Amino acid sequence: MDEDQTEEETAFVVDEVSKIIKESVEATIGANAYQHSRVNQWTTSVVEQCLSQLSKLGKPFKYIVTCIIMQKNGAGLQTASTCFWDNSTDGSCAVRWENKSMYCIVSVFGLAI
Amino acid sequence: MTTMEEYHSGSESSFHSEEADNIVKECIEGVVGNDDYSQSLVNKWTAGIVERCLTQLVKQGKPYKYIVTCAVMQKTGAGLHTANSCYWDTTMDGSSTVRWENRTMYCVVSVFAVAIA
Secondary structure (H helix, E strand, O other), X not given: OHHHHHHHHHOOOHHHHHHHHHHHHXXXXXXXXXXXXXXXXXXXXXXXXXXXXXXXXXXXXXXXEXXXXXXXXXXXXXXXXXXXXXXXXXXXXXXXXXXOOEEEEEEEEEEEO | OHHHHHHHHHHHOOOXXXXXXXXXXXXXXXXXXXXXXXXXXXXXXXXXXXXXXXXXXXXXXXXXXEEEXXXXXXXXXXXXXXEEEEEOOOOOOEEEEEXXXXXXXXXXXXXXXXXXX
16 A cells, blocks of 8 residues: 555656646636737746646656747647656656747646656 | 776766757757648647657666656737746756747747656
8 A cells, every 4th residue: 555655656657647637727828819929928827837836746867847828820840758667666748738929838737757 | 097987977867958949949940840820730849859859868878767748829029938947956857948938939949857766
């Protein structure tokens, strides 16, 4: 029983991370329309909020959080990522969010220490 | 003697972003070079760029885990902003971002290298 609990505490839980990302994005840009003058502040705020919530989880991980915000005007955007790591302990989670005027894509990568 | 050894191993185990920049630029040019943005090919391009970069980085044989991300965007006047933040060991880990463009598209590639203990 103890061993199971330890595994939960030290594994990368995608659902948990996904929830943290969604909350950070909603809190920062939830009701706003795309504004060139503020987008810099928004991306910084989204990644910082995610990172502080993730480190509060207290798990033995290093984290990398990336955020892309793009104005909706018909342009095509494609993103890809690939990782060279330990499949049994490391993990990633990506969340695509949008409102009427912009798209927001946040990725979190967690690498076990 | 001990001091020199310590200094030497310090520089071997930190991340060299200039080397990574060169690798990334070559990979982008190799995959996308002079092509125009194409909806049907962009999927293959992003996958090709990240895989090529990763292979070259791993060939260096350094004790790192790598994450490579790539975003390709059509030039139509839309605004694009990216940010990233990392919670890691600042003495050993590092990242590098390359912004590339041609007539019809932008390509942003980021490499994150995390030292293996």
